[in-house]
Amino acid sequence: MASIRADVEKYIKKKYKASPEYLWNKYPSFAIFRHEDNRKWFALTATISMDKLGMASSEEADVINVKIDDLMLRDILLQQPGFFPGYHMNKTSWITILIDGTVSLDEICNMIDASFLDTASKKKKDKFRQPKEWLVPANPKYYDIEHAFDDVDEIGWKQGAGIIKGDTVFMYVGAPVSAILYKCKVTEVDIPYEYEDKNLKITALMKIKLQKRYKPEKFTFDRLKSEYGIYAVRGPRGIPNSLSAALK
Known part of the structure; x- marks a missing residue:
């Protein structure tokens, strides 16, 4: 699990030049990633108990929270393994993804890209927006x-x-x-x-x-x-x- 989370965070740092920020002593595994200009978050990685996601297990797993503005796509994703309503976030505009191998690294990175754009300033959106x-x-x-x-x-x-x-x-x-x-x-x-x-x-x-x-x-x-x-x-x-x- 740790290696997949490390790969995710490495991807964020390499593509978006954003380093993890650990804001809470009470939650040392929680790391946020945000834009340098508007200071908005676009991702949060954490290690949480699976029962926090409504699953019948107290085993810990690495997750990532990302923003999603397409509500129809959000509803589709929530029917797929590894996707959950945003944990400790606005559940209508954030989604939680397991980063334990259930969801492919490529798909997780695509969701990070979308979240980055959803939270970016207009100037940055124009720079990073990829064909969709x-x-x-x-x-x-x-x-x-x-x-x-x-x-x-x-x-x-x-x-x-x-x-x-x-x-x-x-x-x-x-x-x-x-x-x-x-x-x-x-x-x-x-x-x-x-x-x-x-x-x-x-x-x-x-x-x-x-x-x-x-x-x-x-x-x-x-x-x-x-x-x-x-x-x-x-x-x-x-x-x-x-x-x-x-x-x-």
């Missing part, structure tokens, strides 16, 4: 998305909050298709556009360029639900690493 993958819904009742790329490889689409140029969007087409059909790269954002009706309001567009097509029977809603824990696609959202790998 999104699952974006499309309702065929309002737009013929099934044929949108028949004659062109780039279209305009409603810009989702947080999406920037260089991100990847996977277009999930709603019923009756109920499946992911396209992989696209975001080539332009913040295109002024005003539209509103009883079903839809658009204030800005992004341009997305087709990169890959998927057969309708490949990534169905039933599969997203049973294999990847995705129970709804109501707006742009991040995707779990397991689905990201499968889509590639």
Whole structure:
């Protein structure tokens, strides 16, 4: 356990130049990591008893707390082994992860990266923000998305909050298709556009360029639900690493 925690803390120090701070004599294993400029925490490592996480064991384990702003992704993660509501933190915006091998080091590092960005100043976010993958819904009742790329490889689409140029969007087409059909790269954002009706309001567009097509029977809603824990696609959202790998 100690070696995995050491690897996690080494990753934080190397990438973000943040060293552990031990603030409490009563809790000598608790170490916080924070931004140098705005002083906000983005991670906390600790050794705690497993029963503190609601598990039937008093054995100690290393954990890390990270911030998570995507509530839908948070709900998905909490259904997976090794993820828990934030211990001694705001449970709606922080999550606790076992660092005992249950969750891979790569996935833990990805969660640290997301937490760092969620708590960073705007200047720092612009510097560190890496391309992100999104699952974006499309309702065929309002737009013929099934044929949108028949004659062109780039279209305009409603810009989702947080999406920037260089991100990847996977277009999930709603019923009756109920499946992911396209992989696209975001080539332009913040295109002024005003539209509103009883079903839809658009204030800005992004341009997305087709990169890959998927057969309708490949990534169905039933599969997203049973294999990847995705129970709804109501707006742009991040995707779990397991689905990201499968889509590639």
